[in-house]
Amino acid sequence: MDSIEIQPRNSTERKFLKTFESILNTINHNLIGLITVYMSWRIFHGNLTVIPLHAWLCICGFQLLMAEGILILNPENAWSRYIPFKLKRIFHWILQVIGAILGVSGAFLIISRINRKHFVTTHGVLGIIATVTTLLNLMVGLCNYSSPRLERIIGLNTVKTLHTIFGISGFVSALMALFYGYPYYISGEVLTLFEVSTGVTIILTLIGPFKSFFILLNLNDLFSH
Ligand code: HEM
Ligand code: HEM
Numbered sequence: 001m002d003s004i005e006i007q008p009r010n011s012t013e014r015k016f017l018k019t020f021e022s023i024l025n026t027i028n029h030n031l032i033g034l035i036t037v038y039m040s041w042r043i044f045h046g047n048l049t050v051i052p053l054h055a056w057l058c059i060c061g062f063q064l065l066m067a068e069g070i071l072i073l074n075p076e077n078a079w080s081r082y083i084p085f086k087l088k089r090i091f092h093w094i095l096q097v098i099g100a101i102l103g104v105s106g107a108f109l110i111i112s113r114i115n116r117k118h119f120v121t122t123h124g125v126l127g128i129i130a131t132v133t134t135l136l137n138l139m140v141g142l143c144n145y146s147s148p149r150l151e152r153i154i155g156l157n158t159v160k161t162l163h164t165i166f167g168i169s170g171f172v173s174a175l176m177a178l179f180y181g182y183p184y185y186i187s188g189e190v191l192t193l194f195e196v197s198t199g200v201t202i203i204l205t206l207i208g209p210f211k212s213f214f215i216l217l218n219l220n221d222l223f224s225h
Contacts, residue, residue, distance in 0.1 A: 021076040021207065028071070028204035029078065036064045038194075042185065054110040055181060061103025061197075062174035063131065069095030070171060074208030083214040093141060100134050103174065107131040123199045124179035130174035137166035161216050164209050175202050 018022050043052040072080045072088050072095065080088055107127055111118060119125050143165045179198045182191055 021225055025076050027188050028201055031201050032067050050113045054106045054169050057102045057106025061099045063178055065095050065099030070205055085205055100138055104131055123177055126177035130170055130177055133166055133170035137170050140166055157216055164213050167207050
């Protein structure tokens, strides 16, 4: 296979890119916080029936904890920059397991209460894709964590690549479900603001996993941290 000629980045360019990434990271945390706080405030100011409870569990599980669990592994992530990598991996799986418990319970709660054919709305279809992908990815994540033994059997890159692909798909489908879930609750300009924010959060949260993905595909020089 032909190797790709890549010029090494000079340090000024590198610093500029890192600063730019840090700014994007800060914007992302603000958007995640804004949506979580506003939606929680709306939900807990009304009657806490099944739909609001479902919405809150899914928002906290998928939008807050899953996003933060992915962001923690990004070297430019503000709050985890000085945490050693070994500890980041531990925080990663703790955040993902708690996020999955909340999000998946939220999904099962509403599924158990719907008395009609399931998965007929765009929101419902995306929601069940997110739920199944997340459950599968918890198992793949566990394999990724106990990597040394697996490395010899199936190759570490196979598990890591699979985990990153499932992670990206689960997160995108969950946030797209959220996108289609907002109209049940909010309208007007706030709806537009939240839809745009969700799109921006999807892109900004996945910068790290996409970098890892390219590194796994051996384009190291282009995207090395
Ligand atoms: C990450 C976010 C979310 C996920 C993964 C998710 C997932 C799901 C799933 C799996 C269903 C069951 C579909 C079925 O059995 O047909 C569902 C239904 C529903 N969800 Fe969500 N949900 C999320 C956020 C929200 C939000 C923010 C709201 C806003 C109130 C909401 C409101 C509803 C309603 C009203 C239903 C019943 C109608 C329908 O199936 O479309 N969800 N959701
Ligand atoms: C379903 C929830 C999960 C999602 C969405 C998820 C997502 C991801 C993503 C996207 C990455 C790549 C991040 C990057 O390279 O920037 C990653 C890496 C990783 N995940 Fe998960 N994960 C989940 C659960 C778990 C669990 C339960 C474990 C362990 C028990 C785990 C262990 C790991 C490990 C060890 C890495 C590699 C870190 C490294 O060495 O680069 N994950 N995960």
